[in-house]
Amino acid sequence: MLTKSRIKGVKHIIVVASGKGGVGKSTVSANLAIMLAKKGYKTALLDADVYGPSIPKMFNLEDQMVDVTVDETGKEFMVPKEKYGVKINSIGFLVPSDKAVIWRGPLAGGALTQLFTQTIWGDIDYMIVDFPPGTGDVQISAIQQFRISGAIIVTTPQVIAVNDARKGAEMFLPENMNVPLFGVVENMAWFTPKQHPEEKYFLFGQGGGLTLAREFSTTLLAQIPLVQEVGETAEKGGNLMDQNNALINEAFDHLADEVVYQLENAPIDEVEHEHENCDREDCEHSGDCTHDCSTCGHNCHH
Numbered sequence: 270m271l272t273k274s275r276i277k278g279v280k281h282i283i284v285v286a287s288g289k290g291g292v293g294k295s296t297v298s299a300n301l302a303i304m305l306a307k308k309g310y311k312t313a314l315l316d317a318d319v320y321g322p323s324i325p326k327m328f329n330l331e332d333q334m335v336d337v338t339v340d341e342t343g344k345e346f347m348v349p350k351e352k353y354g355v356k357i358n359s360i361g362f363l364v365p366s367d368k369a370v371i372w373r374g375p376l377a378g379g380a381l382t383q384l385f386t387q388t389i390w391g392d393i394d395y396m397i398v399d400f401p402p403g404t405g406d407v408q409i410s411a412i413q414q415f416r417i418s419g420a421i422i423v424t425t426p427q428v429i430a431v432n433d434a435r436k437g438a439e440m441f442l443p444e445n446m447n448v449p450l451f452g453v454v455e456n457m458a459w460f461t462p463k464q465h466p467e468e469k470y471f472l473f474g475q476g477g478g479l480t481l482a483r484e485f486s487t488t489l490l491a492q493i494p495l496v497q498e499v500g501e502t503a504e505k506g507g508n509l510m511d512q513n514n515a516l517i518n519e520a521f522d523h524l525a526d527e528v529v530y531q532l533e534n535a536p537i538d539e540v541e542h543e544h545e546n547c548d549r550e551d552c553e554h555s556g557d558c559t560h561d562c563s564t565c566g567h568n569c570h571h
């Protein structure tokens with residue numbers, strides 16, 4: 270049986286996925302991370318889109334390159350960028366964005382593993398992972414390697430998007446990768462003009478998110494309206510913090526609360542203790558150790 274590892278110091282990894290491109294995975298990941306940080310949680314955002322990273326742009330960090338530090342054994346680690354209280358790493362900080370597309374197959378998977386394991390994340394409550402579109406090797410190998418607390422599926426309301434999002438959701442089912450599906454986010458659920466915040470225009474149809482959630486016996490976590498400023502601010506390298514749209518703020522506030530609720534109410538065996546060794550740096554025990562493990566909080570016995 271596969272043993273999935275945890276990232277040192279990281280309590281929960283949450284992936285944001287969809288079988289379909291362009292539905293708003295990166296928008297949801299970035300704004301959810303910012304909202305969790307605003308609520309006081311230690312938050313990280315890992316841009317797993319090694320083919321086309323968009324997180325650096327959304328945080329206006331596009332021209333930044335990675336900082337590297339060396340530990341006492343001479344091993345190199347990446348230092349995450351930090352903005353709005355979110356610790357961020359992306360392949361975009363290692364490779365100029367116009368070159369990122371050359372990563373293919375095992376190389377891409379290897380690069381993503383390094384982003385997970387060779388970054389100094391520190392203590393993190395929630396790490397949000399922005400997956401690339403689809404159900405390719407990069408996603409599968411990340412899910413196989415790391416213990417993921419839950420997945421969020423993003424879709425837009427129309428049937429064709431739901432069909433693709435379904436493929437994304439299937440990847441997490443018990444018979445496949447066995448990751449809890451937290452639920453579905455329906456993005457671009459309706460259009461609301463700025464001047465008429467009470468009006469809703471269902472440009473892409475209605476009900477796709479709920480249909481998908483029901484099909485997988487999960488929850489419709491949030492419906493996010495199509496709002497002009499979201500697209501506009503993203504183009505300029507912006508996000509939730511740069512616009513003051515009450516509808517968007519409310520939607521992400523609700524989504525963040527849902528995610529926290531699901532994790533706090535997860536059955537205890539979902540966070541079962543897997544470490545064989547205490548990972549506390551100051552632990553000098555060589556025999557039985559009753560320290561609380563710094564990663565998962567459970568007692569460590571080794």
Ligand SMILES: Nc1ncnc2c1ncn2[C@@H]1O[C@H](COP(=O)(O)OP(=O)(O)OP(=O)(O)O)[C@@H](O)[C@H]1O
Pocket residue numbers: 289290291292293294295296297318321323401402456457493494495496497498499500501503504
């Ligand atoms: N609710 C929204 N209102 C307005 N524009 C939005 C909204 N959500 C996303 N967008 C815009 O739609 C485009 C696609 O969004 P995003 O990059 O988040 O999708 P994605 O699923 O991550 O795409 P990819 O599959 O390419 O990674 C972006 O230009 C983004 O700014």
Ligand SMILES: [Mg+2]
Pocket residue numbers: 294295296318323399400401
């Ligand atoms: Mg994206």
